[in-house]
Amino acid sequence: MAISASMVKELRELTGAGMMDCKKALTETDGDMDAAVEFLRKNGQAKAEKKSGRVAAEGLCAVELKDDQTAAVVEVNSETDFVAKNEKFQNFVKAVAVQAVNSDAADLDAFMAEAWNEDTSKTVKEELVEKVATIGENLTIRRFEKVTADNGCVVSYVHGGGRIGVLVVAQTATVNDTVKEALTNVAMQIAAMNPKFVDRSEISEEYIKHEEEILLAQIKNDPKESQKPEKVIEGMIKGRINKEMKEICLVDQVYVKAEDGKQTVGKYLEQVSKEVGADVKVEKFVRFETGEGIEKKEEDFAAEVAAQMNM
Numbered sequence: 001m002a003i004s005a006s007m008v009k010e011l012r013e014l015t016g017a018g019m020m021d022c023k024k025a026l027t028e029t030d031g032d033m034d035a036a037v038e039f040l041r042k043n044g045q046a047k048a049e050k051k052s053g054r055v056a057a058e059g060l061c062a063v064e065l066k067d068d069q070t071a072a073v074v075e076v077n078s079e080t081d082f083v084a085k086n087e088k089f090q091n092f093v094k095a096v097a098v099q100a101v102n103s104d105a106a107d108l109d110a111f112m113a114e115a116w117n118e119d120t121s122k123t124v125k126e127e128l129v130e131k132v133a134t135i136g137e138n139l140t141i142r143r144f145e146k147v148t149a150d151n152g153c154v155v156s157y158v159h160g161g162g163r164i165g166v167l168v169v170a171q172t173a174t175v176n177d178t179v180k181e182a183l184t185n186v187a188m189q190i191a192a193m194n195p196k197f198v199d200r201s202e203i204s205e206e207y208i209k210h211e212e213e214i215l216l217a218q219i220k221n222d223p224k225e226s227q228k229p230e231k232v233i234e235g236m237i238k239g240r241i242n243k244e245m246k247e248i249c250l251v252d253q254v255y256v257k258a259e260d261g262k263q264t265v266g267k268y269l270e271q272v273s274k275e276v277g278a279d280v281k282v283e284k285f286v287r288f289e290t291g292e293g294i295e296k297k298e299e300d301f302a303a304e305v306a307a308q309m310n311m
Helices: 005-015 019-028 033-042 087-101 108-113 124-135 177-193 205-220 230-248 265-276 301-309
Strands: 058-067 070-078 119-123 139-148 152-159 164-171 281-289
Touching (some): 005 019, 005 033, 033 205, 058 087, 058 139, 070 087, 070 164, 087 124, 087 139, 139 164, 152 177, 164 177, 177 265, 177 281
Antiparallel strands (some): 070 139
């Protein structure tokens, strides 16, 4: 398969690896982008985690709280940032969030088939079609998630004017302003640091095994490290896995507002628990970032003109 400059550029943006390394990885994997990322990781030429999305689409995320125990977050995409700043579009996204927090739909298809909350004579899908016609740009309700706290509360946070939407579900016998403020701080942490799990109990053995394989491959490809005794290598892998866990597990992350620069989120919540006289524990969180994981076609004006001239 011919490897284009745009493919090399995309892989470089995903991994931070050098241009020639990216070209080699794509050549070795016959242009398979995901396989090329793995290739670079195993050779120690890429970061442990690739960026959340290859190319960001436009649009907004919005959150809606029904009460202290029920909330929803939605993502609605547009083609351009210009439309994302449009008041009609923003109001529509807000209405979609209201729809979601009152919805019992189990999936997006069921959600789109529901009666629209502001005009029950039409469905959510029909309202979307009308908005596309009114705004003059393709719009997509990409996803939604509704959460409920059975033994505690839910807090929300929106970052970057709607670029990121976060919900935090917590278990606690005490729900007051102190608890809500603390959980909002945690939601800000999630928006900024993008953890994958609440704690290590959520991480599967398959995930750990895969990361160990990557680390072992990196060590074997290092002329110095590969010569170390097996037990030393096992210790190195364990240490690096523990370091990664501290980055991807919320409670193990260093709290961004920690005065000493060392306090973890878990320790911060323990401090809050003592202050309010009740355990405050994060049960789950939801983090939506606009456009994450969406491919967006890059328009090459020069190539388009050349193609038209050759017609």
